[in-house]
Amino acid sequence: DIQMTQSPSTLSASVGDRVTITCRASQSISSWLAWYQQKPGKAPKLLIYKASSLESGVPSRFSGSGSGTEFTLTISSLQPDDFATYYCQQYNTRWTFGQGTKVEIK
């Protein structure tokens, strides 16, 4: 099974900050990686697919990069609506989620 490891688990940041979350796969997944945002009590929302493709309707301050085993999600200028938990997911071989990164207000 492919394991996905996110870092950090928690991130404290201020509005306007540039934020980067890292996701590592236990083996190569090419670019078959997605990022999701989840707010309390709500379903996850797709942000990025195929490592770097922005889902329709998602603000351009979100971007994804990487391939193989190392991936990043970047929020260029954190907005109040962005405080949430973020998950990476591989869909190269079956499906696995990372453990999540909670973005908190500093």
Added chain:
Amino acid sequence: QVQLVESGGGVVQPGGSLRLSCAASGFTFSSYAIHWVRQAPGKGLEWVTFIRYDGSDKYYADSVKGRFTISRDNSKNTVYLQMNSLRAEDTAVYYCAKDRGAFDIWGQGTMVTVSS
């Protein structure tokens, strides 16, 4: 609009059974695979099971294999999750999600609580 709506959650005793439904609308349901993903209280997302668009392939997480069964009725635009031999660790919000490679559409979730 494009949406998935789960139903069937509730409280069940350990060892009991429950059937969840996921009703789709706003897209060509019979063309897409569907997944179930669950989230235990305060925990992360766990992929549970997958069914191909025509029902020809199904996959399960090891944690539910042999206890859960996924099925679909394309005439009713609905996917089902039959959950048997439920355990306390199955307590979670269960989401269904549409497969476009990544999971692009999610339902609102239905809560399953396994407790005596």
